[in-house]
Amino acid sequence: MTGADFLQLDPSGVPSGGLATWLTAALRDAVTDGRLVVGARVPASRTLAAQLGISRGVVVEAYQRLTDEGLLSARSGGGTRVSAAPGAVRRLGPATRPPTPDLDLSPGVPDLSAFPRAAWAKASREVLAEIGSADLGYGDPRGVPVLREALAVWLGRTRGITVSPDEILVVNGVAQGLVLLARWLEERGRTRIGFEEPGSYGVRVHLQRWGMTTVPVPVDGDGLDVAALEASGVDAVVATPAHQFPTGVVLAPRRRRELVEWARAAPHRLVIEDDYDAEHRYDRPPVSAVKVLAPDRVVHLGSVSKTLAPAMRLGWLIAPADLQEELVEARYWLDLASPALPQVTLARMLASGAFERHLRLVRLRHQARRDALLEALTEHLPAARIQGVAAGLHVLATLPDGVDDTAVAAVALEAGIGVHPLSRHREGDGPPGLVIGYAATSPDRLREAVRRLAPLIS
Ligand SMILES: Cc1ncc(COP(=O)(O)O)c(C=O)c1O
Incomplete structure (x- = not known):
């Protein structure tokens, strides 16, 4: 060279x-x-x-x-x-949007073809027929009360979180929640934030764009390494405990306890729990949110991006009591509030059971897609080690040492197949791999993608 x-x-x-x-x-x-x-x-x-x-x-x-x-x-x-x-x-x-490959197996997108159009249209019609004129004015910056009530019930039932509707802040997706938190931290001079390594490239860049310096904290087979977090000297960390992105690991019970002990060991420590795709679970027992263990130290973030569609831009943030007022105020001065009609429609979908029916349906569809992908990977890419199959919308295929995953993903893109190189989701070195999303692609197309991808890996 x-x-x-x-x-x-x-x-x-x-x-x-x-x-x-x-x-x-x-x-x-x-x-x-x-x-x-x-x-x-x-x-x-x-x-x-x-x-x-x-x-x-x-x-x-x-x-x-x-x-x-x-x-x-x-x-x-x-x-x-x-x-x-x-x-x-x-x-x-x-001009700046990356080209969309013919077979896009990028992670992070659910089965969009299954979006519950009829149920959403029905709920929207009902909402429009019933909503009063007063509800169309400037509303509560925390979000429409009826949605916060429905979310409190839903999050209690599915994520184990005991929360009152008043403590929920409706946001435009996890992404906006992260922006509010980054600004809150930055205003207090706290710009170093722990971030999983490997961890979501998109979330990392987003935090950096809003003034944070991300400090890599390694992830192993039990999830975030809390001893390394302690050694890093940060006082806030973003983590994906229910389904680590991109490895798919669940934070082990011992590590959950350690994380909570870390958060309580000094004043002001904060865990930001990114619960981005926790609803998608196939063959593993449910795990509750870390928020449940330390409501006073954990900010919980979730959204309907992975259950309904990312285009909804609808999510929730549940902060410890001492942060709530400041975050609500920051949200108000940012853009006043989230659009009301989709909030009321989602509330209706949650209350009527339509949301849960949709989730049951997509879970089956996602599982069939995951199985098709796994079969194809076993047949065409036997040298890959597949991780993170029990939940979520993607798998991690670790490749033999020496393979250049970046080059593989670039060549695949030229061949019309979109996958993420694992190294994109890392700041340092590590084994090569591909992060492969399966939820948005039909089983036949998944098989075709793997058949075409396998010869490109060497
Ligand atoms: C790990 C992770 N967190 C957060 C997000 C952003 O979620 P939202 O659409 O709710 O802003 C994504 C999007 O892909 C993600 O992969």
């Missing part, structure tokens, strides 16, 4: 598993300190890869991550250019 004149990039000494992260950081730094100005063109991925002596997939992955962050944009026929400096508002237009 000889390095490139472009930004004097030199990959020597960077382990192959960490190349994409290294290159992403190097390019981001160059945009931040002005060596690459807005409008500047970056070399074609093939050219830069050749100069650096690394695989093209690594360069494609780094460009993709920076495109996701809003710093680069690909123009048709015009190469890839710097589109914004860090901190600038990201504009997601058709």
